[in-house]
Amino acid sequence: MTHSMPPITDDDLHAYVDGKLDDARRAVVEDYLINNPGQRRRVDAWIAQTNALRATFDPVMTEPLPPELTMAHIALNGSMDGTGQRQQRARSWFGPQIRAAAGFLIALGLGGAAGWFGHGQTGADQSLARDTGIPSLALESKAAYQIFADRGHDRSHPTKMTHPTAQPSGDPAAIWHRVGRKFRLPDLTAAGFQRIEVDWVATIHGPAAAVLYRDQSGDNLILLVRKMEIPASTIRMVEHRGRDHTSFAWIHGGIGYAVIADTLPQRLHRIANQIRDDENAI
Amino acid sequence: MRTMNPAIEAVIPALRRYARALLGSAQDADDLVHDSVILALANVKPQMPHDAVRPWLFTIMRHRFISDRRKAKFRHTVPLDDAALGGDAPMFRVSAHQESGLRIHDLSAGLASLPDEMREVLLLVTLENFTYAEVAAMLDVPLGTVMSRLSRARDRLGALMDGATPPLLRRIK
Numbered sequence: 045m046t047h048s049m050p051p052i053t054d055d056d057l058h059a060y061v062d063g064k065l066d067d068a069r070r071a072v073v074e075d076y077l078i079n080n081p082g083q084r085r086r087v088d089a090w091i092a093q094t095n096a097l098r099a100t101f102d103p104v105m106t107e108p109l110p111p112e113l114t115m116a117h118i119a120l121n122g123s124m125d126g127t128g129q130r131q132q133r134a135r136s137w138f139g140p141q142i143r144a145a146a147g148f149l150i151a152l153g154l155g156g157a158a159g160w161f162g163h164g165q166t167g168a169d170q171s172l173a174r175d176t177g178i179p180s181l182a183l184e185s186k187a188a189y190q191i192f193a194d195r196g197h198d199r200s201h202p203t204k205m206t207h208p209t210a211q212p213s214g215d216p217a218a219i220w221h222r223v224g225r226k227f228r229l230p231d232l233t234a235a236g237f238q239r240i241e242v243d244w245v246a247t248i249h250g251p252a253a254a255v256l257y258r259d260q261s262g263d264n265l266i267l268l269v270r271k272m273e274i275p276a277s278t279i280r281m282v283e284h285r286g287r288d289h290t291s292f293a294w295i296h297g298g299i300g301y302a303v304i305a306d307t308l309p310q311r312l313h314r315i316a317n318q319i320r321d322d323e324n325a326i
Numbered sequence: 327m328r329t330m331n332p333a334i335e336a337v338i339p340a341l342r343r344y345a346r347a348l349l350g351s352a353q354d355a356d357d358l359v360h361d362s363v364i365l366a367l368a369n370v371k372p373q374m375p376h377d378a379v380r381p382w383l384f385t386i387m388r389h390r391f392i393s394d395r396r397k398a399k400f401r402h403t404v405p406l407d408d409a410a411l412g413g414d415a416p417m418f419r420v421s422a423h424q425e426s427g428l429r430i431h432d433l434s435a436g437l438a439s440l441p442d443e444m445r446e447v448l449l450l451v452t453l454e455n456f457t458y459a460e461v462a463a464m465l466d467v468p469l470g471t472v473m474s475r476l477s478r479a480r481d482r483l484g485a486l487m488d489g490a491t492p493p494l495l496r497r498i499k
Contacts, residue, residue, distance in 0.1 A: 118367065
């Protein structure tokens with residue numbers, strides 16, 4: 045026994061169990077425990093308890109995160125609205141029907157979130173690290189695409205935009221009024237896409253216009269347009285590649301745009317550039 | 327600001343683990359984590375050192391937990407049951423070579439019956455491996471208080487698991 049050392053206390057025993065002693069003190073405690081079987085039993089019971097707690101709850105660490113706990117989701121729904129409190133308030137602005145529909149859009153959008161943000165964890169982090177609204181535009185366009193355009197392989201029937209929150213469609217003036225900006229519907233005929241339908245959709249960031257185009261082979265393309273929360277912001281075009289779709293999103297003058305299709309990325313990129321250049325020219 | 331997002335995101339699994347153990351209910355736990363991360367994102371400082379993120383997040387979650395408790399959002403004690411731990415989750419399978427003799431059901435029920443202030447100290451130390459000083463700072467209590475809560479939590483949980491003593495008789499308050 046090293047009698048010059050301070051006496052062993054209960055705190056030492058806990059620190060021993062928790063691995064928080066330095067080597068010298070741990071050796072002293074171990075000596076002490078050899079000579080004090082009663083304390084040894086106590087300590088062993090604590091160790092067993094700690095192991096049982098870890099065995100019970102450590103597996104939570106490796107459970108897949110539910111979508112609402114991914115940073116992509118929280119950042120889009122929480123911080124982009126500002127504080128948690130502001131998010132609460134924002135919720136009350138929406139009627140339950142729109143809220144439900146928005147949730148539906150989010151749920152669909154996030155189904156492919158991993159693919160969207162690209163290439164695993166690092167891709168997601170990088171996207172969010174410079175999140176400016178572009179990722180949410182991409183997600184929203186994917187949700188709109190899945191609702192309105194992605195109807196499996198049966199392309200014999202014209203896709204009709206039908207959605208619980210959709211207004212009677214076809215009145216661009218009303219739609220652009222809702223979106224908060226008037227602009228002509230892009231003509232993509234030269235690129236081989238005919239305009240099929242236009243409507244507005246609910247997103248968590250407000251109403252957006254969704255324009256459905258289709259080419260001769262039946263490929264669908266959605267253009268999503270909405271007012272961004274930061275006025276007059278401009279962000280250059282960003283490509284998002286999912287498993288099945290590619291999208292390009294950009295922001296010009298506070299208006300966000302996203303085009304999405306399951307067509308070739310190069311072709312879509314050219315179309316996105318055309319839309320952007322035409323818009324900028326107005 | 328968003329440069330901190332990866333550092334925050336990296337802590338979410340640990341926040342879930344702790345919240346699950348603290349609350350018992352998986353749904354309540356994930357709600358608590360969700361609300362806490364939103365609060366964190368609203369208050370994050372971009373210059374925060376990375377090793378400060380984890381205690382900071384746990385502190386935010388603790389405040390949120392206390393606030394929720396005050397609003398009686400959660401029941402006072404939440405017995406852990408199979409559903410609360412995720413139904414058929416493999417965490418129930420305690421390996422045969424584990425000689426602790428502890429049954430998970432006893433552990434969960436015992437944990438749930440601990441007072442919040444004992445349970446949080448026990449979990450922050452054992453599951454999350456915070457130092458005693460970190461726990462004291464997070465709880466804003468003296469180190470001695472942390473140690474006495476830890477000691478009482480361990481003794482009380484041990485007694486509950488042995489089934490030797492009815493829980494209420496062990497309550498020293």
